Amino acid sequence: MSEPDRPAYRPATQLVHGGQMRSNFEETAEALYLTSGFVYESAEQAEATFAGTVQHYQYSRFGNPTVSMLEARLAALEGAEACRATATGMAAVHATMLSHLKSGDRLVASRALFGSCHWIVSTLLPRYGIEAEFVDGGDLAQWERALSKPAAMVLLETPSNPMLDIIDLKAVCDLAHHAGALVVVDNVFATPLLQRPMEFGADIVVYSATKHFDGQGRVLGGAILAKQAWVNDVLQPFIRNTGPSISPFNAWTILKGLETLHLRVPAMCRSAAAIADMLAEHPAIDRPLYPFRADHPQQALAMQQMGAGGTLVTFEVKGGKAAAFRVLNALRLIRVSNNLGDSKSLVTHPATTTHMRVGAEERARLGITDGTIRLSVGLEDVGDLIEDLAIALVQA
Numbered sequence: 001m002s003e004p005d006r007p008a009y010r011p012a013t014q015l016v017h018g019g020q021m022r023s024n025f026e027e028t029a030e031a032l033y034l035t036s037g038f039v040y041e042s043a044e045q046a047e048a049t050f051a052g053t054v055q056h057y058q059y060s061r062f063g064n065p066t067v068s069m070l071e072a073r074l075a076a077l078e079g080a081e082a083c084r085a086t087a088t089g090m091a092a093v094h095a096t097m098l099s100h101l102k103s104g105d106r107l108v109a110s111r112a113l114f115g116s117c118h119w120i121v122s123t124l125l126p127r128y129g130i131e132a133e134f135v136d137g138g139d140l141a142q143w144e145r146a147l148s149k150p151a152a153m154v155l156l157e158t159p160s161n162p163m164l165d166i167i168d169l170k171a172v173c174d175l176a177h178h179a180g181a182l183v184v185v186d187n188v189f190a191t192p193l194l195q196r197p198m199e200f201g202a203d204i205v206v207y208s209a210t211k212h213f214d215g216q217g218r219v220l221g222g223a224i225l226a227k228q229a230w231v232n233d234v235l236q237p238f239i240r241n242t243g244p245s246i247s248p249f250n251a252w253t254i255l256k257g258l259e260t261l262h263l264r265v266p267a268m269c270r271s272a273a274a275i276a277d278m279l280a281e282h283p284a285i286d287r288p289l290y291p292f293r294a295d296h297p298q299q300a301l302a303m304q305q306m307g308a309g310g311t312l313v314t315f316e317v318k319g320g321k322a323a324a325f326r327v328l329n330a331l332r333l334i335r336v337s338n339n340l341g342d343s344k345s346l347v348t349h350p351a352t353t354t355h356m357r358v359g360a361e362e363r364a365r366l367g368i369t370d371g372t373i374r375l376s377v378g379l380e381d382v383g384d385l386i387e388d389l390a391i392a393l394v395q396a
């Protein structure tokens, strides 16, 4: 989205214009090419396209113009060479790992991962002979030990779900590269507006576009951002032949969602910070976690890596599961849901939902208690959100 004689556009502009390819009808909005396939002018053109000597869309499993616009917009925003969009965030994580790893490889991952990412690492990869080792992401000594042996890939999430732990991106990337590993960062909680992992050395950044990118709870999507050569040689053949491709309709919806990302995310962060401050003063709360608050154990690191504290607040209600459930059930505006990054504020009880399957022992290790509540702060008036929480917390 910039010509050689012009400076690169700033993020807000990239989010509105990045990647747009207008058809000969000169439409204002991005066109929705809801088509599975494409026709050729001749048999010769089809042959040349398949031989790779002519650029022509072939089939929407391989590529689609609406999807290309989304990919170009995300690449510009991230400052990445290339992007491939996928049907879901999990398809992005899965394709990244399975396209690159092979039997005999080692993967090192932070323990605090999104539930399905944890399942792929702990259950799926070992079936294919890929050794997986978990470390406590905040403990550099554990990373150092795990990466003293060769590894093919490192997977981490910062801030993590749901405890908002921060991992030192620069330090882990340095250790990983020394071990020969590619670093994959799941950047869903931060969004590219608050944190750009590639600036700290990350090789691949993955997103669930279902969250802040769509931001209005409509469609599923995912994205993988990386170097052009890796995308061409490793990822593209995998996507082309296994089919985790995104629907053009979903890509179009996410393109339109991105246009307001730079307005939504900072507004949600401001409300999240105000809610964390209110919760910190509340007698029914044991500890609120918010990366930019002085009482977050890694505030300094968060402030080095992130532009704001994020759109999520995690807190612990005194009185365990019963008290947490009473609070959840007394909320009227904020609704119980496991989604996040939505314009509607959503609250979840990780121990009985997103992290039920990891087991009590692993939950304890992650710091998730029966009183832990994760709040995804939306776009409502913060005064209404604080009132809803205050009334519900009386029930604790």
Ligand SMILES: *Cc1c(COP(=O)(O)O)cnc(C)c1O
Residues within 6 Å of the ligand: 088, 089, 090, 091, 114, 117, 157, 161, 186, 188, 189, 207, 208, 209, 210, 211, 220, 221, 222
């Ligand atoms: C939601 C989420 C995913 C998975 O994305 P889907 O679009 O639901 O498949 C992966 N990682 C994190 C951190 C998430 O929040």
